[in-house]
Amino acid sequence: MNTPKPARILIVDDATVVRLYYRHLLERDGYRVDEALNGIEGLEKALRISYDLCIVDVNMPLMDGYAFLQALRRDPSTRNLPTLVTTTQAHKQDIAAARKAGATAYLVKPVPADLLANHVAALLNPLPV
């Protein structure tokens, strides 16, 4: 039996230090990581490469996180990509908006390392309902 390849994760965030930090944590945990700095770049990558999970920030230029999620849902090849939305706002309307846009989970920044790890692991290995 082959060892499964490590999960491939796409980080979509316009802040360089955030992308570097998540990369640092995720690679340490053995995942393969790609980056995009806004929703357009994220979509372009997601349409060409099969990712297992996407971590996406809300506030980004040209295509924000919600628009990105909507675009993912519209395309059959990316419709079921699990997404973890990060944002600085924790208001109720943001949580509702994330859910409406099709996000799988939602985290408030700055994201603690252990919380990120737990959410990533859970999203990559969903328990049967």
Added chain:
Amino acid sequence: MDTALTLRDLSPDHLGSADSAMRWRAARALSGEAAATAQLLSRLRLEGDRNVRTALFSSLVAIGGTRTAALVASLLRSDDPGLRNGAIEALKQFHTAAAPAVDALLAEEDSDLRLLAIEVTRAWPGRLAVPRLLQVIEHDPNVNVCAAAVDVATELGTPELLGALLRLRRRFAGEPFMVFAIDIARGRIRAADGHGR
């Protein structure tokens, strides 16, 4: 289709057309028209089509000036992230004319407004951006606002930020992300400084 003539014939009334293609052309036709500033702005608050929004922002940027920048900055309070982020990108294109608006936002109580304001400085020359970054790094209580300043500092920070970044590192010593981010920023700036001597 005589697009060239159409651009010149449209009026602000067409901004409210039911046809998004018409609204796009109307928004484009008003590019640089200072008299249409209020209409362009009020349309932005209502506009659901992302492309029409892009055209509206573009036309406001073409008008330019500190007053227009301040009006665009008012959109940062919107609940719609697309409108907020469109306003940020537009403000970046105002260059130094956006400085008063940015400074006003940096004094706001709402940390998200301060965070978005710092993002605009990414488009500025170092000598304009650095004082604002310094102010945030020294005094802002919010971790995400500081993180935004640190990210801009990795790109255009100068040695005068080094001491402040070190103090920020102590301030957020319990936040591993901030420690990581500040170390990167300081490393980038120190490397530049070493060559500058």
Added chain:
Amino acid sequence: MTTRHLERPDISEFDYHRFCEYFYRRTGIAFGESKRYYVDKRLLERMAKTGVKNFDQYFSKLRHSGPHGELERLINLFTINETYFYREAHQFDCLVNNLLPELIAGRPRGARLRIWSLPCSTGEEPYSIALYLMENWKQLEDYEIELIGSDINTAALEAARAGIYETRALQRLPRDIAQRYFSPRGENAFQLADAVRQCVHFTQVNAADPYAMAKLGPFDVIFCRNMLIYFNDRSRAQTCESLYDCLREGGFLCLGHSESMSRMSSLFTIRSFPQGLIYQKPGGTP
């Protein structure tokens, strides 16, 4: 070329990362650790040519470069810009197998389809499109294809109209196509057949002028490869708006392989085809 490890005291690890992040943010082109030698070599080349004392000075120069400044020269070093026939032909393949079928769906036979090559330089790109369509599109006779080539450079346009090319420009063409459509003219030159030259209409345009651009439209397909990457943020956004205006609803826009709308504009829908990503103006028949 020596095999010993070359000393590069001027570009530290931090400098390399700082440059890569800037270049990535600016152009979307990403260099990893494996490209270290490749990138350093070109940076050092430009540093020597611009006479700067160190990388920091060069980086500052880069960040403040205006149109046709240092950033453009550096991008030129990193992207292959020589033009030749059938360059990035996978997009022509996409045109024939994916874009045209979509565009003609719902249109009557004999309908006119307008294709634009901008910038067309000395004509290799629009002529390549003509050749590729003649060789590969079975429905060429059923529709009226109008091919326009535009550039700001009038000397290039004159050369394009003349249709004479060096051997180098033909090196990617399949042999039989080169033989069928080109005739030798002197030692290192080939003349493109009149039948192909007549397929393309050349006209001057300044991409920064939205009114001039709009006059030439609307188009069904625009090839705008390796032009936008050189513009500054504002010009890029403005030119994208012009290109959008020049496209019919549902029309397609093809950029160069190292270019992406992610650094330019959100106006276009992204379409993923086997041959790559193509941008589309929303609207038109779904």
